Amino acid sequence: MNFPVYFYLGSLRIHPHVLFESIAYTVALRLVLRNARKDIISPPQRTSIIVGGMLGAIVGAKVLVLLQHINLLEQNTQLFLLLLLQGKTVVGAILGAVIGVEITKKIIGITRSTGDVFVYPLIIGTAIGRIGCFLTGLSDRTYGIATTLPWGVDFGDGIRRHPTQLYEIIFLIILLIFIHFRSR
Template sequence: MSPVALHTLFEALAYAVGLRTFLWTRRKLAPQAFAHDDHVAWVGVGAIVGAALGAKLAFWIDDPLAAFRDFPDLWHLLEGKSIVGALLGGLAGVELAKKIAGVRNSTGDAFVLPLTVGMCIGRVGCFLAGLNDHTYGNPTALPWGVDFGDGVPRHPTQLYEIAFLLAQYALIHARRVALAEPGDRFRAFMLGYLAFRLLVECIKPLPYAYLHALSGLQLLCLAGLLYYHRDLPRILRALFARRGAWEPR
């Protein structure tokens, strides 16, 4: 099977397993996230449309020279995508859909496990796709460097991301009681992932430099972290502070 076909297979698997995980999570881990079934439809549409638009916009921002190389060829313009953009676009889409539908509940906690599972599966496909996927890291002399097909050992940043996502979910799940405010588990997920991507992009090829140093994805990560900056102290306390009188027992 070709690398492109492998990537497509794992991407489809990520969506399918992520959806099934969401249906389970909604019942078992975040039963208060949705007050009515029609709210699920509104939030789902907002998430899908927002994620699709955000994923494309992030690619255009991250690598504008490649994205607009054959402009106005729309097929080429629609080729790339980014998980960072999908997450931020999905967040914006959900918030807009909730305002339209009058949904007042925080719904994010129902997405933490499905996103973790889906993104891990998707990154396996990215790893198997090799150089074609452009998600690999810079050359490295470390013993776990991976040759993706050009004879150069590189940081397997896809595997770093899988390891981070699994460790992050284990921490969030272990501290779920301390993350008592509705939506805090999702805020912890977003803060952690955006911070991780901000750092890991430093060991990946820089397609286009902003401010002579930052990639477009790093700028988007900074924007997302700024959006959640008021929640950051509370989330850090909940995740890392020792259990005390402030924490529910």
């Protein structure tokens, strides 16, 4: 397999990270909206919380990736600016979303828990997005360390590595099943 694994829609070549990130956001948002209909928080309040979380996720995804690579600012300003435009991290997005939600809740005066609406969408969206990370290969910079295990993946540099993206997907599926049966 050659990485990145591009997808084609006619003559249009779609990068796997863009494709799966778009699918992840779409599916997660659709699930949040479905769950929000059953929620006890009023629709305007829920909308504010969703927007706060989305804005926090966007900012957090960028801020954390920039902090991870702050050394590039001194070394290569163009590469740093490229990271600013293209770089993002799911951990930063999650942290940013939590902060965005909590700030929004404080502003609109909500004190009760609001996270139940987001649990399944977050897990499913993350798992879908990680497929894109895996199919992107080395340029995503989320691959694991070198391994001699038979399921190691050569992302294009001749080194077999742990497919950490797939490990995370497996973990998320197990977590989803655990939460589902635990909440019954």
